[in-house]
Amino acid sequence: MKKSKFLGALIGAAFSATLALSAMQAQAAATIVILNMNAAGEGFNDPTPAAPVGGNPGTTLGQQRLNAFQAAADIWGATLTSSQTITIRASFEPLTCTASSAVLGSAGAWNIWRDFAGAGKPNTWYPQALANKLSGTNLSAGDPVDGQDIRARFNSRLGLFADCLPGSPFYLGLDNNHGPLIDLVSVLLHEFGHGLGFQTFTSGATGAQFDGRPSIWDHYIYDDTANMLWVNMTDAQRATSSLNTGKLTWSGAGVTAKVPEVLSLGTPALTISGPAAGTAAGPYNIGTASFGPPLSSPGVSGTLMPVVDTGTSTGLACTPLSAANALAVNGRIALVDRGTCTFAVKAKNVQNAGAIGVIVVNNAVGSAPGLGGADPTVTIPAISVSLADGNLLKAALSKRTRTSSGVTALLGVNAGQYAGADTAGRARLFAPNPFQSGSSVSHFDTIAFPNLIMEPAINGDLLHSVVLPTDLTFELLKDIGW
Numbered sequence: 234m235k236k237s238k239f240l241g242a243l244i245g246a247a248f249s250a251t252l253a254l255s256a257m258q259a260q261a262a263a264t265i266v267i268l269n270m271n272a273a274g275e276g277f278n279d280p281t282p283a284a285p286v287g288g289n290p291g292t293t294l295g296q297q298r299l300n301a302f303q304a305a306a307d308i309w310g311a312t313l314t315s316s317q318t319i320t321i322r323a324s325f326e327p328l329t330c331t332a333s334s335a336v337l338g339s340a341g342a343w344n345i346w347r348d349f350a351g352a353g354k355p356n357t358w359y360p361q362a363l364a365n366k367l368s369g370t371n372l373s374a375g376d377p378v379d380g381q382d383i384r385a386r387f388n389s390r391l392g393l394f395a396d397c398l399p400g401s402p403f404y405l406g407l408d409n410n411h412g413p414l415i416d417l418v419s420v421l422l423h424e425f426g427h428g429l430g431f432q433t434f435t436s437g438a439t440g441a442q443f444d445g446r447p448s449i450w451d452h453y454i455y456d457d458t459a460n461m462l463w464v465n466m467t468d469a470q471r472a473t474s475s476l477n478t479g480k481l482t483w484s485g486a487g488v489t490a491k492v493p494e495v496l497s498l499g500t501p502a503l504t505i506s507g508p509a510a511g512t513a514a515g516p517y518n519i520g521t522a523s524f525g526p527p528l529s530s531p532g533v534s535g536t537l538m539p540v541v542d543t544g545t546s547t548g549l550a551c552t553p554l555s556a557a558n559a560l561a562v563n564g565r566i567a568l569v570d571r572g573t574c575t576f577a578v579k580a581k582n583v584q585n586a587g588a589i590g591v592i593v594v595n596n597a598v599g600s601a602p603g604l605g606g607a608d609p610t611v612t613i614p615a616i617s618v619s620l621a622d623g624n625l626l627k628a629a630l631s632k633r634t635r636t637s638s639g640v641t642a643l644l645g646v647n648a649g650q651y652a653g654a655d656t657a658g659r660a661r662l663f664a665p666n667p668f669q670s671g672s673s674v675s676h677f678d679t680i681a682f683p684n685l686i687m688e689p690a691i692n693g694d695l696l697h698s699v700v701l702p703t704d705l706t707f708e709l710l711k712d713i714g715w
Contacts, residue, residue: 236346236372263313263366265306268322268381269299276325276389277302287406297405298325298387298417304407304697305421309429312700312707313715315366321428322381325389330397337403337415337691338387339671340424345434346372347446353714358448360430363714383428391415409697413607419695423686426699426706430713431687432675435463438668440471449713454662454674455484457655475674476666478600479518482659485712488705489659495705496653496660497682499646501528503592503616505537505626509639513629520617520679522604523692524577527682532645533590533614538638539568539630540583547572550579554586561635563587566642568626571596571617577608580615590644591615594623600665603679607693614644653681660705663689677705 269277279295289304291297302323313319321340328336342360346352351367352359362382365371373381392402392415404411407418433450434443442451451463456470457480463471474481483489503517521528538561540548551574554562567583571593583591590613595602601617618626630638646652654660661678663669672689684692686699687706699706707715 236344263310263315264318265310266318266320267299267302267306268320270322270324271295271326277323279325279389283405287404287408287410289405289407291405294405295325298403301403301405301407301417302421305418305425308418308422308697308699309425313366313429313710315362316369317362317365317371319362319365319383319429320381321383321385321425323385323387325387327390328386328388330388330390332396332399335391335398335401336388337391337420338385338424340383340385340428341432342428342430342434343381343384344373345443345448354449354452356446357452358434358443358446359714360428360432362428363430363449363710367714383425385421385424385428387417387420409695411693413693415691416693416695418697419686419691422697422699423691426687426710427675430710430715431706433463435471437475437674438472438670440466440468440473440475442468450675453483453485453712455482455659456480457482457657457659475664475668478664478666479661479678479680480655481662481664481674482655482657483662483709483712484659485709487708487712491701491705491708492651492654492658492660494702495683495685496651497527498651499528499530499648500650500652500654501616501680501682502532502643502645502647503618504643504645505629505640506643507536507639507641509632510629510641513625513640517618517622518601520601520603521682522576522580522606522615522617523684523690523694524604524606524608525580525611525613525615528614528616528644528646530646530648532643533566534641534643534645535589536565536638537568537592537626537630537640537642538562538565538633538636539627540570549573550582550591553582557635559586564589566590566592566644568592568594568623568630570594570623571602575606576604576615576617577606577611580611580613581608584611584613589613590642592623592626592642592644593617594626595620599667599669603688603690603692605690605692616644653678653685660709 281294344361346364390397403417404414434448454463456474547570550569567588663676676689
């Protein structure tokens with residue numbers, strides 16, 4: 234039996250002197266203990282008065298935060314089965330943020346173990362909570378510092394200060410009625426999922442295995458192009474595979490069997506055609522939106538026209554469209570650029586100008602991003618394409634007239650493929666290019682529909698569930714031993 238500190242090696246020293254002030258337990262199929270690591274007056278102990286909201290009866294900001302943690306622990310505790318207590322050391326503290334973006338929080342396995350009694354696969358790293366379950370013992374017993382299974386940190390400043398995503402605080406209600414706010418319970422379900430084992434300990438950036446040995450995940454990550462599992466690849470092959478957008482999948486039998494019960498049949502697709510399309514003609518990898526109608530069959534088809542509202546020939550569509558741009562997109566599909574304002578604002582502005590759909594071009598090298606946000610008044614479909622693909626489309630549109638381009642865009646679905654799975658029915662994993670540290674590989678793909686709790690972004694339509702028929706997260710955890 235071998236133990237190694239994983240997250241502990243990264244963040245343990247910063248919290249070694251923090252006092253655990255309280256503990257809460259969720260009694261169910263598994264016992265989950267939330268240890269409050271905040272000092273008096275901070276985080277969970279913040280005395281700022283707060284009115285009860287959405288079934289959360291707390292009367293201070295700190296108590297409401299702790300209640301939300303408890304609610305997420307209750308959901309996971311009722312889902313898992315383990316004779317061993319799962320301990321989560323948690324704190325709210327200032328994390329990285331700006332006026333336009335912020336780190337919401339993070340969580341992960343504190344220790345990882347291999348070759349313990351009950352391990353399903355030899356010479357393979359398991360997260361501590363799962364290793365404890367499989368061994369039937371607390372592998373860190375007698376070690377009070379390392380006695381935690383998961384370490385969780387969340388942003389105490391989110392939405393409460395002008396330099397930290399102002400106006401977008403965590404919604405602390407327990408009823409999922411969060412509106413445009415960030416639902417803390419959904420974020421917690423996601424982050425606790427990572428700590429329970431929804432992550433590989435192998436570096437996707439370099440392909441190097443931790444201590445030269447595979448994670449339990451590596452036995453199930455499958456590359457459709459190489460036709461190989463990660464456990465059988467070289468470091469270089471894994472690094473290449475982590476960038477294989479749309480072709481990196483989960484081969485576990487449990488998830489694959491349940492894909493038809495959760496994901497919608499019909500994977501989102503963009504197809505470009507028309508007499509002026511030239512080399513831009515063909516299918517595209519796309520990102521989908523958490524707002525607006527889902528893509529469907531036969532889809533929305535129309536002439537593609539760009540919005541141009543800046544001196545750099547980009548079209549941000551962050552304000553109501555000019556008369557010329559409105560004339561160009563009316564009754565057509567609008568091509569706009571990412572940046573400055575939210576995706577939903579862009580979609581609403583082109584919708585108000587008469588557009589029947591919108592394609593957002595990424596503003597940085599990499600894969601097509603998912604379009605987060607919420608606006609129930611957006612009724613046109615919205616998708617995204619990569620910067621490279623967007624430039625290809627713009628080149629095809631360069632000889633357009635004011636009202637015609639000769640380029641046709643079809644926003645629809647491939648009816649024979651599940652949204653979020655490959656053609657063999659395996660669930661797709663998130664594999665953008667370039668690699669996104671903290672997001673790549675250890676998430677489901679953003680193309681999944683309905684949205685899943687373990688996608689790299691928290692979508693506004695998520696339910697407080699990790700199980701069938703709404704989610705595949707627990708099915709994946711069962712594949713690795715839960």
